[in-house]
Each structure stands twice: as C-alpha cells, then as structure tokens.
Amino acid sequence: MADYDYDLFVIGAGSGGVRAARLTALGGKRVAIAEEFRIGGTCVVRGCVPKKFMVMASEVSHALEIAEGYGWSFEGTSFDWPKFLEAKDVEIARLSGIYAANLGKAGVDLVHGRAVLKDAHTVEIVGKDQTITAEKILIATGGRPWAPETMPGIEHAITSEEAFHLPELPKRILIAGGGYIAVEFAGIFAGLGVETTLIYRGPNILRGFDDDVRAHLADEIEKRGIKIILGCQHTELKKTTTGIVNVLENGMEIETDVVMFATGRVPHVVDLGLETAGVELDDKGAIKVDSLSKTTADNIWAIGDVTDRMNLTPVAIREAVAFHETVYKDNPQHFDYEAVATAVFSQPPVGVVGLTEAEARHSCPKGVDIYATRFRPMKYAFTGSDERVLMKLVVDVDTQRVVGVHIVGPEAPEMIQLAAVAVKAGLTKAQWDATCAVHPTMAEELVTLKVKQSQETNAG
Incomplete structure (x- = not known):
C-alpha cells in the first residue's frame, strides 16, 4: 500500500465534514480537514444558526403586540441592529471555536485554506505551496447561493450570506424567491419593522410542500404585513440616488433600499479539481454518488449539500455517520431519506x-x-x-x-x-x-x- 500523509482527508469543515473527520480520527485513523472560510460551515456560520437568532430577534415585535392584549404596556421600545449583529457574531465565533476545539481533541489536523484535488489521492492547498496525500478523500463542501448572473443590475443585489452582515437595517427590502430561505428572511425583516415585499415566479410559495400549507402560510404572512407578488420575476435592477428600482416582467417598478435574491442554492463544486480525480457530476451539477455516498472515483466519497440529495444539516450529519460505518467499520450503511421532518x-x-x-x-x-x-x-x-x-x-x-x-x-x-x-x-x-x-x-x-x-x- 502506498504511503500517504493521511488515511482520510476531508474537504469542507461544515457539520457533515466535521462529524466524519471526528469519528474517523477517534477510531484511530490519521485525519486532516481543510476549510477555506470558518469552521462550522453554512449552518453554523452563515445559515441556520445565525438565521434562527435573527428569527428570534424579529419575533419580539409580535410578542409585544400579544403582550399588550394581556395588559402590558411599553414605551420607547426600539431595536438596535448593530448591537444585535455584534451579539450574533460573538456567539457564532464561540460556536465555530467549539467545532475547531472538538476537531483538535479528536486528533484531527486542521488545514486553513482552499483544498483542490490534483489527482485521486492528492490535494493542493491554494496559495500555500502545500500538497497533501491521502488514502481516502471525503468531499463535504456544501452549497452556495444562486442568483441570475446575467440579469442586468444583479450586482446591486445581495444573497442570504450578505444579509447577515448588512451595515444598517434597511427601511425597504424586496426578496426574490419562494423557498424556505426567502420566506424566513421575509419574516425576519418584516418583524424588525422593514417594509417587506416577497416576489416569486411560481404560483405559490414553498414549492414541494403540501398545497394547504402553501396557501395557509401565504395568507398568514400577509397578515404580518408582507406584500407577496406571485407569478412574476425581475427583468432588471436599476440603482438610483434614493435606492434600487426593481423592474418586474409585469411592468411594475418597485423601489427598495435592498434587494435580496434567495432563488436557490447550488452545490459548491467550482474549481475543486473534480475532473482530474475522476469525480463526475450529475445533470444538476451535484457530485454523483451511490447509495453509500461513494463517487465515481474508487477512493473518494461525498456527503451533504454538495450531493444535492436532501439538503438539511441533520441529514449531512447522518450521512457522515453512515460513511464512517461503511468505510471504517465494515458495516455498510446508507441514510434512510424517508419521513425526514x-x-x-x-x-x-x-x-x-x-x-x-x-x-x-x-x-x-x-x-x-x-x-x-x-x-x-x-x-x-x-x-x-x-x-x-x-x-x-x-x-x-x-x-x-x-x-x-x-x-x-x-x-x-x-x-x-x-x-x-x-x-x-x-x-x-x-x-x-x-x-x-x-x-x-x-x-x-x-x-x-x-x-x-x-x-x-x-x-x-
């Protein structure tokens, strides 16, 4: 057997990659993990966790309305956006640090940088003149927001990732998209007092959910003051001295301070060197894997959003456990995607x-x-x-x-x-x-x- 630097090299330190690396290292294998941004991945750093903090902050305004019905009275209530952002960032840094510490305690070597495949057993850390070899490689690079890059004026829009770090809270926002990210951020901004418009090209929000759920939620969020425009999409964005004009295909023009595109996420596979390692993509641009998460390369596996199977953090973690059981404990397992809440x-x-x-x-x-x-x-x-x-x-x-x-x-x-x-x-x-x-x-x-x-x- 060839002499490799590591038994397992993991690309991507999100929830799935971290779990796989820790389990494998605790089992006595030599493991390294590379992360180009911050430990914790989308969920901890720029996804579910900070978003949930934003949801909880924005729900307070509704809670105050309920409280008044019960006899409470409030004077001079206000929301401090910079103070919230600071508290949120401190907590995210703490959680990211815990992930990094747990990797260290398990004996995983942490590589800060972007890892690119040079062949089926070799990765290069971009900008560091460093190459690392491994017997097996696990890709867990997650997904990234998608926006229509060719649309005129798209450079004036933000995605969900920038929404976590807006320097100031806008007075008006238009959110494009009808999925869970768009709907969640519409509720967040509306709850924080922002005039919020949600536009979606489909017949109703939350495609793929039960039709009664879709209709009921659309009615309920409109009661919270969110304006919904369905069956329509952008043709152009125009920057003006007073804001951004959203030009819609139905002829409407709506000026807002911020435009956010939450029109889906795509697997993060750009410039990973997949072709050089024999890793194929499917027709949707995700890494092609079998039921045991193995790619088309014999020694390379992939889990999580980069495979576009069921893009949920707990699912990525379960896929990581199944990978470890299959590859390192001679106990072939695959995650059961049925009845996942x-x-x-x-x-x-x-x-x-x-x-x-x-x-x-x-x-x-x-x-x-x-x-x-x-x-x-x-x-x-x-x-x-x-x-x-x-x-x-x-x-x-x-x-x-x-x-x-x-x-x-x-x-x-x-x-x-x-x-x-x-x-x-x-x-x-x-x-x-x-x-x-x-x-x-x-x-x-x-x-x-x-x-x-x-x-x-x-x-x-």
Missing part, C-alpha cells in the same frame, strides 16, 4: 414530516383520508388577531398509517420533531387517537382529529 422558521413557522396530500394520493393505491383543522391559538384570545393554525394529517386508507403531518403555527417545529417519531415508526391513526391529549395545548389537536375532510381515492 423539516421546519421552516417563517412567521408563523411550519413543521412537516412525511408525504404531502398530493404525494400520498399517488403512492397509496386505495387512496387517503385527510384530517385537518384550522383554529385561532389560545395565545391570541385577547389580541383580536385573526391568525390561524393549520394542522393536517394524511392517512393511508389501506394501512391506516399516518403518512404525513403538516403544521403551520406557533411552535410547529417543536411539535413536528415528536410527530416525526410516530410517522417514522409507522403508527396508525387509531394509535394516534388512543393517545391521551395534553390540555390545554395546540398539540392536542393532533390526537383529537376525528372528522375526515376527504375520502377521495386515486381511482381513475
């Missing part, structure tokens, strides 16, 4: 697990039963708010298994984590019904839904 930290938030109604109607031969309810949360009883919660169960008629749970409303992400246990376990509607409710809670509705909303089948 996910949350959208919109305002109100969304929690879903399992099949949408449309998906279930295609996959359940004898049809589906639908149980759904919409109600005003108890919290809003004194506020005069007409905000509503949506809860929906999708049940396979044949097996009576609950195959989908969809929630829009306060604490939906917390509820869906536990509902996911039941869906993953394959529990039936009768078992849900046999579970005693916790009263008074919103979650009790999940086990007290008795009236079928639909009994249509897939026949014909």
